[in-house]
Amino acid sequence: MIMRKAWxxxxxxxxxxxxxxxxxxxxxxxxxxxxETIRNLYFHVCMWFTMMILxxxxxxxxxxxxxxxxxxxxICSRQYAVMGIxxxxxxxxxxxxxxxxxxxxxxxxxxxxxxxxxxxxxLIGAAIALLIYFAYLVLRDSITDIxxxxxxxxxxxxxxxxxxFPTIWILPRLLPSLHPGQEGNPALNTDDVDSRMxxxxxxxxxxxxxxxxxxxxxxxxxxxxxEKMLMNV
Amino acid sequence: MLNPIHPKHRDENKNQLYxxxxxIFTSFLFSMMMIFVYAQDSVASETEMADLMRDNGKIYVVIxxxxxxxxxxxxxxxxxxxxxxRLEKEKH
Numbered sequence: 001m002i003m004r005k006a007w008x009x010x011x012x013x014x015x016x017x018x019x020x021x022x023x024x025x026x027x028x029x030x031x032x033x034x035x036e037t038i039r040n041l042y043f044h045v046c047m048w049f050t051m052m053i054l055x056x057x058x059x060x061x062x063x064x065x066x067x068x069x070x071x072x073x074x075i076c077s078r079q080y081a082v083m084g085i086x087x088x089x090x091x092x093x094x095x096x097x098x099x100x101x102x103x104x105x106x107x108x109x110x111x112x113x114x115x116x117x118x119x120x121x122x123l124i125g126a127a128i129a130l131l132i133y134f135a136y137l138v139l140r141d142s143i144t145d146i147x148x149x150x151x152x153x154x155x156x157x158x159x160x161x162x163x164x165f166p167t168i169w170i171l172p173r174l175l176p177s178l179h180p181g182q183e184g185n186p187a188l189n190t191d192d193v194d195s196r197m198x199x200x201x202x203x204x205x206x207x208x209x210x211x212x213x214x215x216x217x218x219x220x221x222x223x224x225x226x227e228k229m230l231m232n233v
Numbered sequence: 234m235l236n237p238i239h240p241k242h243r244d245e246n247k248n249q250l251y252x253x254x255x256x257i258f259t260s261f262l263f264s265m266m267m268i269f270v271y272a273q274d275s276v277a278s279e280t281e282m283a284d285l286m287r288d289n290g291k292i293y294v295v296i297x298x299x300x301x302x303x304x305x306x307x308x309x310x311x312x313x314x315x316x317x318x319r320l321e322k323e324k325h
Contacts, residue, residue: 004318009314013307016303016307017300017303020296020299020300020303021296021300024292024295024296024299025287025292025296030282035281035282035283036282036283214310214314215310218310218313218314218317221317221321222317225317225320225321225324228324229324
């Protein structure tokens with residue numbers, strides 16, 4: 001049997017192949033501080049974009065649960081939040097690798113001391129946001145009654161989602177920071193992102209997001225299968 | 234592209250045409266924005282980049298490695314997807 005609903009999965013694979021190939025070959029702005037690492041826009045930044053989109057889908061399912069009391073929405077909500085956390089951690093990890101060659105490298109013009117890096121508002125904000133979502137998982141595991149668990153965690157999910165905005169998007173742009181963004185949307189405005197990069201960047205976001213959604217749908221299907229098997233026993 | 238014009242479809246076709254025109258116009262506009270980038274050439278060419286890797290073709294080795302890893306992971310996902318599909322079919 002061929003994989004079901006395959007078209008967007010195939011699209012995801014092609015977009016990722018496109019990202020990996022043209023991400024390395026295509027022309028990028030030649031900035032003295034970042035040099036080739038600017039290509040991380042297609043990887044590190046995409047991880048965070050994917051995390052946001054997955055969290056959006058998670059909160060949509062949480063609201064759906066609150067309206068319909070359908071436990072399937074609750075399962076979807078949890079799995080999308082888990083994958084969002086995974087991509088957030090990958091974003092953090094790739095950021096740490098990237099910064100160790102730019103911000104933390106004494107030979108690089110972009111060098112900043114460790115304390116400056118540790119105080120970067122976006123790092124702290126992202127850590128807080130991820131911790132809030134970890135608390136969502138802990139909350140889910142602490143309640144035994146299925147319906148109560150679903151209802152309470154759906155409400156918490158909405159709060160956790162709302163909190164993403166001040167911690168990651170708003171406060172880091174108001175404070176002096178190593179990250180770009182003081183002038184407005186760094187990844188989406190026309191001044192900051194060179195048009196040569198945008199032709200790889202936007203498809204990359206889509207490709208990574210579809211990959212995240214694909215993995216999440218597999219997890220959801222596995223969870224549903226497990227529940228069915230438990231019921232039949 | 235356009236169906237024979239049935240009164241019911243006439244507005245649909247008009248919208249389709251406008252959407253197509255908007256798409257063509259927007260992509261033309263975006264491609265025109267590339268002109269403004271070339272002013273920075275003199276400072277930029279002094280920056281060290283991986284041009285050597287691109288010139289001697291070794292960049293393709295890097296790409297090949299990355300794509301191999303990607304294919305390996307995608308293959309695993311496809312197998313998993315099919316396995317789950319099979320289990321779902323069995324359950325019914």
